[in-house]
Amino acid sequence: MTSATNPATSAEAREAAARFQSVYTNIKDEIGRMMVGQDDVVEGVLTALFAGGHVLLEGVPGLGKTMLVRCLGEAVELDFSRIQFTPDMMPADIQGTQVLVEGEGGGHELEFRQGPLVANVVLADEINRATPKTQSALLEAMQERQITVGRRTIKLADPYCVMATQNPVEQEGTYPLPEAQLDRFLLKLIIDYPKEADYDAILDRTTGTQEIVIQPVSNAAEITELRNVVRDVPVPAQAKKHAIRLVMGTQPGSDYAPSEVNEYVALGASPRGAQALLLVGKVRALLDGRFSVSTDDIDFAAANVLRHRVMLNFHAMSDNVNADKVIAAVVAKLKGSAN
Amino acid sequence: MNQNHESELRERLVQLADHGRRELRLVRADRALRDEAPRALPLLWLIPGVYVLAAFVGHPDSIPSPGRILGAMLIAPAVWLAFHAARAAFQPIGSRAPLAAIDRHLGLKDSLCTSAEFLEDERRSSFCEAALEDGLQIARTADPRDITLERSGWRPGEESGPHVAAAVLLFLLSLFLAGSFTDLPFMIGAEGGSTEIAAVDTAPNAKDTEAHGEEQEAPLPTPEKAPTSKEDATAAKDKEKGGKLSEESKPSEGKTGSGKSSDAQSQTAASESRGAPSGQTPAPPKGDPKKPLESKKPKKKKAAEDKPRKPKNDEDQGGSTAGKGSAKGSNRNTTTSKWSSKDQVTTPDEQEIEDDEDTEDEEEEQENRGGMQPNLRDRRPPVSRDLRIGFGNTPNPDANGRGGPSEAKKSRGTASLVLGVPIPDRIKGQPNPGPTRITQERIEPSAEDPKPDEARAQNTRGDAVGTVAKPAPPSDGASDESGGNLAPWMSRLVKNYFTKRRSAPPAPK
Numbered sequence: 137m138t139s140a141t142n143p144a145t146s147a148e149a150r151e152a153a154a155r156f157q158s159v160y161t162n163i164k165d166e167i168g169r170m171m172v173g174q175d176d177v178v179e180g181v182l183t184a185l186f187a188g189g190h191v192l193l194e195g196v197p198g199l200g201k202t203m204l205v206r207c208l209g210e211a212v213e214l215d216f217s218r219i220q221f222t223p224d225m226m227p228a229d230i231q232g233t234q235v236l237v238e239g240e241g242g243g244h245e246l247e248f249r250q251g252p253l254v255a256n257v258v259l260a261d262e263i264n265r266a267t268p269k270t271q272s273a274l275l276e277a278m279q280e281r282q283i284t285v286g287r288r289t290i291k292l293a294d295p296y297c298v299m300a301t302q303n304p305v306e307q308e309g310t311y312p313l314p315e316a317q318l319d320r321f322l323l324k325l326i327i328d329y330p331k332e333a334d335y336d337a338i339l340d341r342t343t344g345t346q347e348i349v350i351q352p353v354s355n356a357a358e359i360t361e362l363r364n365v366v367r368d369v370p371v372p373a374q375a376k377k378h379a380i381r382l383v384m385g386t387q388p389g390s391d392y393a394p395s396e397v398n399e400y401v402a403l404g405a406s407p408r409g410a411q412a413l414l415l416v417g418k419v420r421a422l423l424d425g426r427f428s429v430s431t432d433d434i435d436f437a438a439a440n441v442l443r444h445r446v447m448l449n450f451h452a453m454s455d456n457v458n459a460d461k462v463i464a465a466v467v468a469k470l471k472g473s474a475n
Numbered sequence: 476m477n478q479n480h481e482s483e484l485r486e487r488l489v490q491l492a493d494h495g496r497r498e499l500r501l502v503r504a505d506r507a508l509r510d511e512a513p514r515a516l517p518l519l520w521l522i523p524g525v526y527v528l529a530a531f532v533g534h535p536d537s538i539p540s541p542g543r544i545l546g547a548m549l550i551a552p553a554v555w556l557a558f559h560a561a562r563a564a565f566q567p568i569g570s571r572a573p574l575a576a577i578d579r580h581l582g583l584k585d586s587l588c589t590s591a592e593f594l595e596d597e598r599r600s601s602f603c604e605a606a607l608e609d610g611l612q613i614a615r616t617a618d619p620r621d622i623t624l625e626r627s628g629w630r631p632g633e634e635s636g637p638h639v640a641a642a643v644l645l646f647l648l649s650l651f652l653a654g655s656f657t658d659l660p661f662m663i664g665a666e667g668g669s670t671e672i673a674a675v676d677t678a679p680n681a682k683d684t685e686a687h688g689e690e691q692e693a694p695l696p697t698p699e700k701a702p703t704s705k706e707d708a709t710a711a712k713d714k715e716k717g718g719k720l721s722e723e724s725k726p727s728e729g730k731t732g733s734g735k736s737s738d739a740q741s742q743t744a745a746s747e748s749r750g751a752p753s754g755q756t757p758a759p760p761k762g763d764p765k766k767p768l769e770s771k772k773p774k775k776k777k778a779a780e781d782k783p784r785k786p787k788n789d790e791d792q793g794g795s796t797a798g799k800g801s802a803k804g805s806n807r808n809t810t811t812s813k814w815s816s817k818d819q820v821t822t823p824d825e826q827e828i829e830d831d832e833d834t835e836d837e838e839e840e841q842e843n844r845g846g847m848q849p850n851l852r853d854r855r856p857p858v859s860r861d862l863r864i865g866f867g868n869t870p871n872p873d874a875n876g877r878g879g880p881s882e883a884k885k886s887r888g889t890a891s892l893v894l895g896v897p898i899p900d901r902i903k904g905q906p907n908p909g910p911t912r913i914t915q916e917r918i919e920p921s922a923e924d925p926k927p928d929e930a931r932a933q934n935t936r937g938d939a940v941g942t943v944a945k946p947a948p949p950s951d952g953a954s955d956e957s958g959g960n961l962a963p964w965m966s967r968l969v970k971n972y973f974t975k976r977r978s979a980p981p982a983p984k
Contacts, residue, residue, distance in 0.1 A: 143601045143602075144601060145601050145604070146476075146601050146602075146604035146605040146608060148601055149600075149601035149602045149604070149605045150605055153605075368600065368601075368602055369602055370593075370600060370602050370603050370606070372585065372588065372589045372592050372593075373592055374571070374575060374585060374588055374589070374592070375585065424584070426584060426586075426606070426609070427602040427603070427605040427606040427609065428585070428589045428593075428602065428603070428606045430584040430585035430586075430589070431585055432584055432585070433584075474575070474576075474579065
């Protein structure tokens with residue numbers, strides 16, 4: 137396997153891009169053997185994996201969120217762990233704790249037992265059911281890629297990806313994620329009901345005798361290598377300026393904010409949103425066979441990247457305006473003022 | 476990328492940029508026209524308005540010739556638009572903006588713009604090189620002659636109508652004030668080759684005025700109304716015969732209502748209509764031909780014919796129902812009948828509404844309201860509030876769920892949760908055989924006046940308060956040394972105590 141990091145010539149760059157497309161397609165096809173439909177969601181999850189970010193999946197129960205992440209872990213041959221959050225869960229339950237074990241000489245000693253957070257792909261199921269104390273235990277892991285338990289600091293292995301799910305229906309007894317933690321997710325993907333044509337395949341695959349086994353088509357090393365390829369994609373000044381203006385357009389009172397933002401937005405996106413736009417744009421450019429990010433890539437990534445970073449006020453709730461509409465207004469205003 | 480390819484790419488990008496720059500100027504000028512056109516419209520009527528105002532103020536001579544007025548009206552907004560379009564078009568445009576515009580127009584995903592940027596970067600990465608190679612391929616295929624950027628343009632909308640109308644009116648007014656109304660058609664320029672400006676279709680021509688005058692002579696034919704009553708029919712006949720109406724006033728005959736005021740006419744019409752049953756057939760509801768409407772009509776008609784009608788005064792009518800001619804009179808009188816607690820048997824016939832159309836309206840109303848709602852037409856006398864022992868085993872006829880005595884309520888309580896065990900609220904037991912006597916005692920509450928204690932001055936006790944009544948001596952004749960009921964030893968103890976106290980010297984102060 138040739139190294140794709142830091143290609144020296146354009147030919148090597150083309151080869152690295154082609155390899156990226158190939159691995160991406162293989163993983164997507166393998167997941168598609170079990171997962172029916174939801175192509176946008178699968179692409180979003182893979183984009184986050186290759187961009188080095190975390191994903192927040194939101195959807196009603198029964199749409200295959202857990203199965204999607206499990207299939208991803210099996211297809212990429214990564215250590216997969218699942219955490220089912222409950223209101224009584226403590227941070228030590230997910231980080232790990234020190235337990236007293238009996239040593240060989242008969243004495244006792246403290247041994248650190250790792251929690252389910254120490255893995256490559258972590259599925260945090262129903263993260264909004266956990267208390268803020270437990271949710272904050274994820275912050276360090278997601279941002280710093282390390283866990284601190286007492287005096288012990290554990291570095292998490294690459295690639296590390298947290299895929300959290302939350303149920304938009306059950307709001308009683310839940311703890312909404314704080315803005316600081318929401319900002320650490322690269323993408324927020326909304327999983328909708330499957331189409332009518334997909335129901336047949338879903339029922340055949342899940343209620344029949346046929347057992348589908350997901351075969352690994354990649355590994356952690358390859359994923360890490362391809363992440364570096366993504367980082368190598370250059371961003372022209374125009375695309376960078378467009379991403380900056382897009383993020384500033386979500387902030388009320390800025391010059392690029394449309395009237396909808398000034399009326400409905402309480403808190404706009406932070407510079408972390410611009411970082412996420414560029415990373416997702418790079419993945420999109422590679423998948424499209426290009427070697428630089430364009431403004432179209434930024435516009436394509438705007439909704440998934442900024443949806444959870446824009447905080448709406450009560451006016452928006454009363455007028456039934458969601459974040460997607462606000463982001464669409466920002467994109468439209470930037471397009472209109474292009475010439 | 477070698478040097479030849481780089482130079483080729485640069486040349487093509489320069490060509491495309493030049494072409495794009497020209498297109499971009501046109502696009503910006505077009506956008507400026509679109510944005511400034513609504514602001515230039517008021518100039519159409521501003522200039523003739525100034526002249527008209529000057530004429531009213533007292534300077535009628537200041538109004539120039541119609542040609543000059545029209546020229547000024549058109550030139551002013553044209554100059555405004557031309558200025559803004561030129562300013563937008565001749566703004567400095569760099570090299571990246573036209574390439575970006577072409578990228579957007581052709582859907583090239585910023586390839587040309589990116590190539591121009593990467594060409595200037597000396598330290599390019601391999602990805603930049605690959606991007607430049609792709610950019611060269613695209614630049615070779617892009618032909619500037621085929622590139623025409625889209626222009627939206629300005630179309631007069633609804634907002635331009637009032638401005639144009641005001642301009643035309645003020646122009647005509649200025650002509651009128653200047654006395655140039657008849658000097659039409661007019662020319663601009665004295666010498667040959669002058670252009671004619673066609674008059675706007677507002678100035679009336681002489682031919683048109685003549686035609687208009689001819690039309691005015693012939694009166695418009697008035698539509699003849701069909702005779703509604705006999706008198707009108709006779710009047711129409713008379714008209715046909717002689718063409719002259721008799722000038723004698725005829726006495727009023729009831730139904731025509733002539734000679735009465737409108738109020739009186741409306742009241743009499745309503746009273747007359749109420750007496751007669753409604754002959755109107757209700758229109759069938761749309762999409763629901765299966766409704767048994769007709770079955771209801773004969774029943775109501777019969778009920779209306781059977782019961783005697785009570786003559787009512789005109790004052791009892793509601794103003795909204797008067798004069799409408801249909802028997803829609805609702806029984807809105809609050810003092811329909813005297814009722815007592817026991818005499819609440821209401822005959823439904825008295826409350827019924829005769830008009831058949833109201834049945835459908837009532838059902839539609841209820842549906843629109845979302846279900847059964849209290850209807851003013853069905854108002855019943857209020858529930859009796861007199862207290863009594865009960866109704867025995869018969870249900871309370873006044874029970875309507877609105878408070879007061881009602882029927883047996885649903886059973887509640889934990890025991891009622893046990894399935895299959897009915898636990899009624901009232902246990903209807905049977906008394907023992909024999910006559911049952913029920914007595915009632917009605918006690919009127921009476922107020923009591925308590926006597927207040929009077930406060931007295933408490934003085935120190937000087938004498939004994941009183942004597943203790945000694946009990947009767949024992950019947951067996953024993954000495955009465957016991958001090959009454961006390962035991963002998965206790966009475967001796969008490970006696971010795973007090974004796975010693977009295978004999979003891981007083982305590983020093």
